[in-house]
Amino acid sequence: MDPTRNGPVRNGSTRDRPAPDGSAPDRSAGEVRVRHSDRPRLARHVRLSYSGTRQRHILLLPETVVVLNDSGAGILALCDGRRTVAEIAAELGTRYRRVPDDPVLDGEVRRFLARLVTRRCVELLDGSELPDGREHVDG
Amino acid sequence: MDSPFGLLAELTYRCPLACAYCSNPLNMEDYTDELGTDEWRRVLVEARDLGVLQCHLSGGEPLLRRDLEEIVAGAHEAGMYTNLVTSALGLSRRRADRLRAAGLDHVQVSIQADEPAVSDTIAGTPSFHRKIEAMGVVKELGWPLTLNVVLHRQNIDHVADLLALAEEVGADRVELANTQYYGWALRNRAALLPSRAQLAAAETVVRAARERLRDRMDVVYVIPDYYSRYPKPCMGGWASRQLTVTPNGDVLPCPAAQSLPLPRAGVREHPLSWIWAESPVMTAFRGTDWMPDPCRSCERRELDFGGCRCQAFQLTGDAARTDPVCHLSPDHAVVDQVVRAANEEARPADALLVPRPHRAGRP
Ligand SMILES: C[S@@+](CC[C@H](N)C(=O)[O-])C[C@H]1O[C@@H](n2cnc3c(N)ncnc32)[C@H](O)[C@@H]1O
Numbered sequence: 001m002d003p004t005r006n007g008p009v010r011n012g013s014t015r016d017r018p019a020p021d022g023s024a025p026d027r028s029a030g031e032v033r034v035r036h037s038d039r040p041r042l043a044r045h046v047r048l049s050y051s052g053t054r055q056r057h058i059l060l061l062p063e064t065v066v067v068l069n070d071s072g073a074g075i076l077a078l079c080d081g082r083r084t085v086a087e088i089a090a091e092l093g094t095r096y097r098r099v100p101d102d103p104v105l106d107g108e109v110r111r112f113l114a115r116l117v118t119r120r121c122v123e124l125l126d127g128s129e130l131p132d133g134r135e136h137v138d139g
Numbered sequence: 140m141d142s143p144f145g146l147l148a149e150l151t152y153r154c155p156l157a158c159a160y161c162s163n164p165l166n167m168e169d170y171t172d173e174l175g176t177d178e179w180r181r182v183l184v185e186a187r188d189l190g191v192l193q194c195h196l197s198g199g200e201p202l203l204r205r206d207l208e209e210i211v212a213g214a215h216e217a218g219m220y221t222n223l224v225t226s227a228l229g230l231s232r233r234r235a236d237r238l239r240a241a242g243l244d245h246v247q248v249s250i251q252a253d254e255p256a257v258s259d260t261i262a263g264t265p266s267f268h269r270k271i272e273a274m275g276v277v278k279e280l281g282w283p284l285t286l287n288v289v290l291h292r293q294n295i296d297h298v299a300d301l302l303a304l305a306e307e308v309g310a311d312r313v314e315l316a317n318t319q320y321y322g323w324a325l326r327n328r329a330a331l332l333p334s335r336a337q338l339a340a341a342e343t344v345v346r347a348a349r350e351r352l353r354d355r356m357d358v359v360y361v362i363p364d365y366y367s368r369y370p371k372p373c374m375g376g377w378a379s380r381q382l383t384v385t386p387n388g389d390v391l392p393c394p395a396a397q398s399l400p401l402p403r404a405g406v407r408e409h410p411l412s413w414i415w416a417e418s419p420v421m422t423a424f425r426g427t428d429w430m431p432d433p434c435r436s437c438e439r440r441e442l443d444f445g446g447c448r449c450q451a452f453q454l455t456g457d458a459a460r461t462d463p464v465c466h467l468s469p470d471h472a473v474v475d476q477v478v479r480a481a482n483e484e485a486r487p488a489d490a491l492l493v494p495r496p497h498r499a500g501r502p
Pocket residue numbers: 001002003154160161162163197198199200201224225226247248249287288289316317318319320321324
């Protein structure tokens with residue numbers, strides 16, 4: 001642990017961020033493709049938590065804190081390694097009263113997860129893979 | 140003013156090792172009156188109330204505290220992510236089991252080199268094999284493992300072997316951190332600062348490894364600020380996101396800040412919330428109002444916050460100057476000179492190091 005670098009804080013918003021020059025949205029996480037059949041779960045070293053002081057959900061990593069917005073927290077709460085991405089999007093669609101198979105919501109969920117996979121916060125189990133018995137969230 | 144995210148709890152400065160690159164303070168005798176278990180547990184609750192989410196347990200060697208389990212449990216009960224930063228000496232299977240039960244989330248083990256002889260020489264104690272064993276225990280108990288290596292002139296040429304070792308022990312993260320020149324490292328700077336050629340070679344290796352290991356291991360590489368055009372964004376800004384509590388209860392924005400001529404503020408005398416919000420040591424350089432030129436009018440002032448206050452103080456005698464590492468600093472020549480010396484042909488690769496003593500008053 002470097003004494004001057006302790007603990008970067010990241011913004012884990014579900015909104016697509018503009019590129020540094022303010023033009024198109026950031027698609028840097030686009031390398032990871034999240035499929036509808038993938039079953040996402042939190043990586044083993046990551047914990048989903050709530051900060052009363054900030055009234056925000058938070059992802060805790062060994063040296064990083066990711067501050068989530070409400071929709072991000074809603075997505076991650078469903079990432080249990082059993083539900084597929086399609087099921088998560090459908091469940092959120094009902095919750096937010098969107099039309100069935102809303103492409104905007106679907107894209108938002110998949111891009112958000114892709115960003116977290118790139119940062120190794122979320123793991124994708126293949127659609128055909130059965131989730132093992134390991135608990136997905138410690139506490 | 141934001142609330143802090145992380146607490147660095149420096150439980151003791153005692154240590155069974157004697158690394159010459161250690162960033163711990165030189166004046167260790169000022170920190171021998173260590174906080175007790177109940178005091179730490181109270182500090183952790185106060186920190187939680189302030190908004191702290193992560194607790195890094197460090198030192199010195201935190202395992203030398205017999206009450207480490209109770210302190211970990213306090214942080215865990217306060218809902219924090221708990222991270223043990225250790226040399227791994229003293230991490231027996233039994234101790235590890237107890238720490239696991241107390242709620243410890245993550246373990247970072249530091250190693251001095253990839254081969255036993257060099258590692259033990261830098262550590263000043265036979266320790267390499269015990270570290271490897273302890274890493275096995277960490278993995279066995281299912282903890283995520285970070286391997287920490289401080290890079291310098293005497294081990295940076297081995298960065299490929301260090302990465303191979305990280306793979307071998309099954310690390311989830313490896314942090315290759317170029318030495319930051321504070322404490323004992325500053326005293327040993329001439330023997331520790333690598334040459335430009337050494338750095339270039341290491342960076343090529345790291346870049347390739349990062350690509351190759353992308354799905355398996357996080358490879359963190361901390362660049363050496365003496366070789367950068369701009370300074371590091373030290374601590375993400377003075378007293379902005381992190382706080383440090385030293386073994387005797389002093390509260391600081393970062394561990395190195397103990398060297399600055401600022402009035403001390405301790406948890407034995409004051410509530411943590413007051414210290415964070417109002418004590419002079421926290422407010423001295425918070426934000427951008429304190430900045431002199433060239434920082435004051437620079438468009439990077441919210442990106443690097445003018446660099447490190449401790450480094451400015453160490454190198455210029457004035458903590459409120461631009462970090463001399465910045466090429467725009469009027470004091471940049473002092474850094475230039477040190478870098479030039481490190482690149483002289485005649486400079487030996489293995490100059491003698493001054494070991495850090497194990498404890499105050501008994502070198
Ligand atoms: C001061 S040590 C205390 C914990 C434990 N004794 C150890 O060495 O792992 C905390 C962390 O800082 C790192 N460290 C020590 N001196 C440093 C320096 N001058 N620059 C960068 N990192 C340093 C260590 O490798 C360790 O990961």
